[in-house]
Amino acid sequence: MLFSYNWLKDYVKSLPAPDKLAVSLTMHFAEVEDIKKLAGDFVFDIDIRPNRAADCFSHLGIAREIAAIANLTLKMPSVKVPFLGAVKTTDLVEVIVQDKPACSRYTAKAVTDVKVGPSPKWLQDRLKACGMRPINNIVDAANYVMLETGQPLHAFDAEKLQGKKIIVRPAKKTEEIVTLDGDKFSLDPTILVIADEKKPVAIAGIKGGKDTEIDKQTKTIIIESANFNPLAIRRASKKINLRTDASVRFEHGLDPNLAEFALNRAASLMQKIAKGKAAKDMIDIYSQKVSPVQINLDLNYLNGLLGINIAKTRAAQILKKLGFKIIKQTKKYLLVEAPTSRSDVSLPEDLIEEIGRIVGYEQIPAVFPAASLIPAKRNDGLFWEDMVKDILKAVGFTEVYNYSFIADKDAGELVELQNPLSAEQKYLRPSLIPGLLTNAKKNAANFSSIKIFEIGKIFKKDKDIKEQKQLTALMTGTDFYQLKGIVDLLLEKLGISSVWYDDYQPTPEESKLELWHPQKRAEIKTDDGEIGFLGEILPIKAVVFDINFDKLVESVSGEHEYRPISKFPAVVRDLAILVPRKIKVEEVLNKINTAGGAIIRDVDLFDIYEGEEVPDDKKNLAFHIIYQSEEKTLTSAEVDLVQQKVIKALEKDPSWEVRK
């Protein structure tokens, strides 16, 4: 919000220089985002936070802050000017507030004999500095007082009010209004209006209507200074999609006690700059009186919460400068009354903030808390997440972070956004695979082979919306078995000893993202059931593993046991066998291990061959079988005996043939 430096000078004598003032405001009140130099003035752009809108969307509010921060005197503008009007407001208009909850106070004052024309240059300059366009002396005076006090005002041409009536009521279903800007709005009963006897003449708290506009012929005006319910104004403003300087102020909730001061201020200004004669009386319909609240401030709590010692006198002085009253003081307490303009202050903590920020947070020392030395509990999920990342990094994978959103492509039951940023981000991702595929395609121009992974949330919609952590990796320029080796390594390092792979079995609740190769795909299983998939994907030549990370964490053990190294030498024998193509290596391995028993230390498949010299429906598997005993040196004869046993077992099936 924009503020004029010259204007602030009216209320604070010996105002600090602009640069210094900006730093003071930033450190003790709100950030000065910009200072713009104008001819003979500076414009401050201050980021007033929503809690201070009620009192500080105004030059007087800012001036009060400056006075408190710099310990200067605040000079309020006087409204004790003699009003010159001979007629009474009540003779010119009748105000009826029908919707009292929506309008807690309505004040009005008549000004007669006005000469409508341009306002004086000093006033025009101030409006312009604050980003407002001067219109005429009446409208400008109303706007000026709004910028000064924060209270929005409106001026009606009294002669244009049908039936000499101002009625505050909900709009009727079919009513319309043309505003001062010439825009037409259809109204409905959720929108509060100011109406005369016949029709709406203003959208309450938002914008005035064209029909009662001040023009060059206007002689008599009615100034409105009212207080409207913030929620009512906010909803109406959203509904008709019109935000104005007035609506923004009402939305934040204004002090009803401000209405009268602003009304008198505007009337006196109109007497001065438009030669008007303001009525001595005013209409005041004040249905819900707001009284100041009292707060008991415990000085020990003040110092304990801030971590600094502030003397009682200093605390009291700061509060007084900010417009608070000290009702009672004891050794340990201050009983404080907050002005009604400070609706944001109702708790001791609110007072502590006031005192703390004026003293300055830079005055507070840094002191480590005297807390007990309880070591932090480990977060297992994050611990294993880090471990997985380190393993994948060590084997050459690079970590990516993708967005949680996807476009409507091959979508099954997805979680849909109500207000997506674009069609490309309409749903929450049900899988990390599409993101990794896009990454692989995008990087293909710069890298011949790609190894990437992501650990992130995916979102599914069953009966409820579910989110789950997923681990997915993609690798190009290689095959199924290479990636399978990586999955094995990963699970082994996580201490998951029992892992096996099954042919993929489609299930009905399977995601409809059919990216997988129908044959080159396996289910990864542990004792806790299926934890994910591994396989080739079709859209690009790549292999992918996709693991439910939450399930993975349930399976990890972190156990790792050392197996003693045998003192006796190992003997290696090779074995090549021709088996039907669809016989699984696992089956062959099982037979070897069962037949060989404990002296087979390890069986290592070193070749799978299909093609020339091998019949079409067969494949050749070649193994190193490592024999080793923990108790003695094996003789050649002993090993041969077992090897023969193994061969015999394998050749039980006539379609299996051990090559000799």
Added chain:
Amino acid sequence: MTDLKKIKKEAEKEIGSAKDLKELQDVFNQYLGKRGELTQILRSLKDMPKRERIMFGKDANDVKNALTIAFDEKSAGLKAGEARAAEEKEWIDVTAPGKKIAVGHLHPLTLAKRKTMEIFQSMGFAVAEGPDIETEWYNFDALNIPKDHPARDVWDTFYLKDGPLLRTHTSPVQIRYMEKNNPPLRIIAPGTVYRHESTDSSHEFQLYQVEGLMVDKDISVANLKAVVGEFFRRFFEKEVDFRLRPDFFPFVEPGFDISITCLVCGGKGCSVCKETGWLEVAGAGMVHPNVFKAAGLSPEWQGWAFGFGLERLAMLKYRINDIRLFRSSDLRFLNQF
């Protein structure tokens, strides 16, 4: 006699001038070989008269010993020289590049998150997490941000069909944690947050945030300053000046904005800090009594909370100039970490 002297002199000269082991062997053979000159002289000793034999024999043996030593020394020298020459051939260019093993890379946000977690864990903070999809209650109401209040406008929110929303901050984790754990407590909560806003080099609609919360009977702003200061020092690995200034977040009172000295210009003012010398990195404050109430805690507790954007800190630490790079998945970017 003269013969011996002459032989010694000539042999020594020839030993000295031998260029390699083969030449040296030839010289050896010439004097000390089977038919070598000195060998023959020594052999002829037996024919000499005893007296002469003793005299001459001693001199001849002295020459032989001297020459043997000279041969050995020369031989050792030549051998070392030849070994050196052989080594010379194996010279390599040590400035040529090494062969790299292809390891992968962790995302800079993971690195920044790890560093953050490590620092806070060493100060006794546990790490908590919460869901990305949140309810209005946890994201707003419980945090003292009432419905239909302009304060809520500060958070541009993504809503899902049928009600829930994507959390706009990690602060809901405060409530979720306090519902299940009694103070005293110290946690940080890292996680993804979402803001419904358009992007540019410093704005993103999906961000990584870290929330901090410390609650006990006597926790103060002074404690917040100490912990946050320690974090900055250790995160940036240098002294970092920081300041608290008033700000407003409905779930804290008093509320602060935390800024650090601009790391690019050192506080003199530059384009990164918009000439202010300061960079806003976090929001913080003392937990609002209404938040304790919403989480079911009694008013005897007090404490502070903070939240900062991890992208912002990572950008400052690694001098990354565009926030959109983090989720670009461009390996030319990621491979640098």
